[in-house]
Amino acid sequence: MSEIDNNQSGDTRRDFLKKTSLFTALSLTPLTVLKAADNKVDERFAELFEKIPLNLKVNNKAYSLKVEPRVTLLDLLREELDLTGTKKGCDHGQCGACTVHVDGARVNSCLSLAVMNEGKSVTTIEGLAKGEELHPMQAAFIKHDGFQCGYCTPGQIMSAVACVREGHANSKEEIREYMSGNICRCGAYPNIVDAIQEVKEKGTAI
Amino acid sequence: MDFFVDENDRVDGIEKVTGKAKYFAEFKLPGLTYGVLVPSTITKGKITAIDIKAAKNAPGVLDVLSHLNKPSAAGYEAGGGSPMKIFYTDEVFFNGQPVALVVADTFERATYAATLVKVSYEKAAFNTDFKKSIADASVAKKQGQPPYVRGVADAYKTAEVKVEQTYEMPVETHNPMELHGIIADWRTNDQVTVYAKTQGVKAAQATIANVFKIPQENIQVKSEFVGGGFGMALRTWPLEIATIMASKQVKRPVKLVITRDQMFTMVGNRPAAYQKIGLGATKDGKITGITHTAFGQTSTYENFTEGVVTMSKFMYASENVNTNYYVVPLDMSVPIWMRGPGEATGAFALESAIDEMAHALDMDPLEFRIKNDPETDPMKNIPFSSKNIKEAYKLGAEKIGWNNRKNKPGSITEGPWKIGYGVSIGVFNASRGRATVKGILNANGSLILQSATSDIGPGTGTGMVLIASRLMNIPVEKITFELGDSSLPPAPSQGGSTTLSTVGTAVNDVCVSLKATIAELAANANMSTTSNFVEVLKKNNLPMIEVTKQSQANQQGKEYSMYSFSIHFVQVKVHNLTGVVKVSKIVSVGDSGKIISPKTARSQMVGGAVGGIGMALTEEALLDNRYGKYVNNNFADYHVPVHADVPEIDVIFIDKPDYIVNPMGAKGMGEIALIGFAGAVANAVFNATGKRIRSLPITPDKVLEG
Amino acid sequence: MINFQFLRTSIVKTALSLVAKDPKATFIAGGTNLVDLMKRGVTAPEKLIDINQLPLKQIELKNNILHIGAMVSNSALAENAIVKEKFPLLMLALQSGASAQLRNVATVGGNMMQRTRCGYFYDTTMPCNKRQPGSGCGAIGGYNRMHAIFGTSESCIAVHPSDMCVGLVALDAQVVIAGAKGERKINFIDFHRLAGTTPEKDNNIQKGELIVRLEIPVNNLNKNFHYQKVRDRSSYAFALISVAAALELKDDVISTVRLAMGGVAHKPWRLVAAENFLKGKAATLANFEAAAKIAMEGAKAFGENDFKLKMAPNTIIEALTVAKAKA
Incomplete structure (x- = not known):
């Protein structure tokens, strides 16, 4: 078992390419590749080394990806x-x-x-929604008009659901404090708080 | 049957709460590339060299655009230097001006490559110091609006009681939550589609046509969902043109999303302002003179003016009024209207001064305002089309508990907190322009309305659908309103609280016309004129009927003065030891005619109040004049209000139709929701503490030191 | 951002050696500050060692000492039952910082390691001795409203932005640091540094070392305590001034007192002289005022932050008053 849990080499791409033993393994001509790396031109090749595997689930769907670490x-x-x-x-x-x-x-x-x-x-x-059926928080946002332009809305809703689940929605004051990490420039705050409070008070498991 | 119910939800609510609503940056085009801007790091001067070698060699980079490879824009060759021509000369006008654009195959690669572009400059002396420049005679000022005099100028100076004060406002930034940008995609050599973030798809189309000298119909501007604008998306900015150029150059669609710090310099701001107000009154509280002199900030390369002193000319019954407004050109990016625009700036000064006068007279400021409320427009000498502000004062005062207020400042305490109440008025022109709407009435029972208007958040579609629903007796879910596409029938940009009035009138005209056609068709088919349109169309073997109507601007401006009004009441708590101000209660009263969509209208008033809290207490873009650069150009340090800053907000509407303004009787409210609010807060802080803060924002340090 | 390398390990020793041997390598924990700094080009490590899998997430009480793993998130710490009961001052300080989202990710160790929020530090086109030694200090003579009034130097007047650390310094915490030669323990108050002539150094941790744990001795300061944060908006803002105050009262006489301040210095600022003054005195407003005055000795402001000379003592008084009033 390796001490390093992901399979990216510990060296920079250039250092990596300089390791002739690996080039042999990859059946590549070291000089050509090294020159390519120095000139940062061979991106197709670079991808092999600069992207690393990532396995994660998003909305219950499993993804096996290769991504640059800076993404x-x-x-x-x-x-x-x-x-x-x-x-x-x-x-x-x-x-x-x-x-x-x-x-x-x-x-x-x-x-x-x-x-x-x-x-x-x-x-x-x-x-968040189950097919066509809106999540109760989404429905409450519509009912209380918890948005205008709608751009902060997905973040507000995700945060609101967590706020209730965390148990931080016991009063308007507490909701306001624990939702303060979500800025709404249109200023829908009071409506958002009303929506969250309603979902919380209904007590439905969310 | 009335399908128009009070609590109608937004027509695009489901798209917005599920993440399905697509904003400009979210269109996935084949071969999409990413643009990243290189901003100037000097404030003024010339670019002497741009070294793009490293950037061009960086992984995934397609091209680097700058004035050195001057991308094609036929319109730029025709004279004139304004508006700013991007990548056209070596001149730098402000810090953060885009000087190059890197295009790469991924966002990360473009972002990295942009750091590799090395720009050399020849620096020139610059001036960004607004306050210093006002007193500095060597800095040329421009007249921002013609001087205005009614009666005797400076009459306040000889009044029995006078107030003479200076009020300051910093630069504010719109900072909608959505970052600005564009996707440009040339379909052919002279046809382009852009996915934009704009308050006016037709205006954007015209600008692009002008720059690239191609026919307007070759340009499609799409902008259905806009993540907030507040004025900043009222023009097509140089960075958008740069992206369109880039797409032409690399022959692939290019997406540019600017960064939050670039939002402070590349897409306008509310200009800083310095205002002097002189107020004169008789001892019994009648205003005898108003003098309002304002200075606003503008840029050296483009001019910007707004209505800072407008309100002072007609809001109060004074025989003597004089105003003057100057702009100070600085080496900064050009401002643009920000919600409530200049009127909000002016209202802060005027409404603070009014409160100061009431205090000097030992009068209740509400009573003082009512006493000086003009019955007719004292500037134009014509009646108001409608004005119910006395009623608004009364309803708001009751709701906030105005009778708990003590006229003597500092009278109410609650532990370490001092409590105060403040009031202020807001007013904005209720104008109406020209718009075209197409209506398609289908035999399946649906109605489709189309117009190239926008929705930056107020709920344009919702309002239009409700107007049509009420007129046509069609349920809202059967009506669709299509907007945000330049290929739709033309409409003006969404700004200045005009959309509901302007586009709504065209919707009204379309519905009236459709109803007449249905009645006619019914008569032809020997049906009752009140028959359901579905039956009528079927009987006539028509799958649909289509009507396009252009509504005209309001023609009654010479006979009536048309305005929307708001009254803002606030209660504040001010902490004795820390100077922290908390707005604890808000009652905003809107006098803006008939309310078409109560739910979204209320939200707009609420949003204005939240913006007002920001203006009053937290927002200030800080520029270090040694560098000509903002030092708090991010959301951590430029404080827009958060949830915890905002109490419950009561909104009251007078809800009386004004049919002089338009057939719906409805007036706009986007601006009045904000205008005046900051004054109400400042007045409440004075009432709580006896400290008059004349410089926004009212941060804890100012209260402590005040 | 350069396309750095990314390595993940679940073994402390491996993590240490990976960073120790490579000058361009650094640890990444929650990343809430580091990723931000990397995006702005303030720092550009070429190799990141992801330490989120390290077994440093325990919160345990052992022999009347609370052990907190360095990788415990800020929210987990604030929500911890032992912390709520025995160290509620720390809970309040944690809750005053950042947002719920950031606290879910930000770790205890990362919070201690976070850099200043000075605008000149963050903007790579401006002078900053902390970011680029020798380039000058933009804040002196510039916008320094958020800046320090204690322990400043000619090269830097930045403040440490943490709330948690203000609570920890008040609670006499200790920091356990692992390095190639094993673990060492330092007092929390000695962890962060004053800027002096080396503002680029925020703290006394050495390259290749890693914070593994905090230890806080149990005290009787869980009844009369308060964390007062004064800021430009009601939440989600850095402190203009913050004060952590805790009292142990016997018949209104102060037997133990802890006072620390945030937003005033390059490190969390413990108010030792004020504590010494209050010890054994009656918990009266007059004594609080006198203590606040003592706390301010040696304060020096830079123009935009002159107000702190008034706000700081006021906030001390307010924090003590609220702490005392707690039943």
């Missing part, structure tokens, strides 16, 4: 998996628009490298 979970969802319901609002963990659940906990997907989510289960806004 965030947010960009993976939006650009690779076409799950654009999760929004990019600031890309720095300062607005909450990118909130998703990772193994049940709400997190800002913009500050999470995708590769840090190996083996985890991610739920996005697209995974």
